[in-house]
Amino acid sequence: MRYTTHQSIEDIVVPIASIPLALSNLKLIGEKYGVAIPVLGHAGDGNLHAIPLKNPASSVDHWQEILPALLKDI
Numbered sequence: 001m002r003y004t005t006h007q008s009i010e011d012i013v014v015p016i017a018s019i020p021l022a023l024s025n026l027k028l029i030g031e032k033y034g035v036a037i038p039v040l041g042h043a044g045d046g047n048l049h050a051i052p053l054k055n056p057a058s059s060v061d062h063w064q065e066i067l068p069a070l071l072k073d074i
Contacts, residue, residue: 006054029073
């Protein structure tokens with residue numbers, strides 16, 4: 001199933017002990033902008049890949065408007 005073709009793949013590094021807080025913050029950021037932000041990564045070294053996905057119900061114009069602020073929040 002395809003969710004969206006518009007995404008941004010971001011590398012973030014956090015201390016291992018802070019991964020739970022980082023994940024909670026990413027969830028809040030996703031809720032703030034109305035997007036899903038799945039996270040993959042290498043938890044053993046704190047390297048996370050946050051992948052904001054454009055909400056399929058939103059326009060591409062809206063995605064492009066919110067993306068800079070969303071990435072700044074990440």
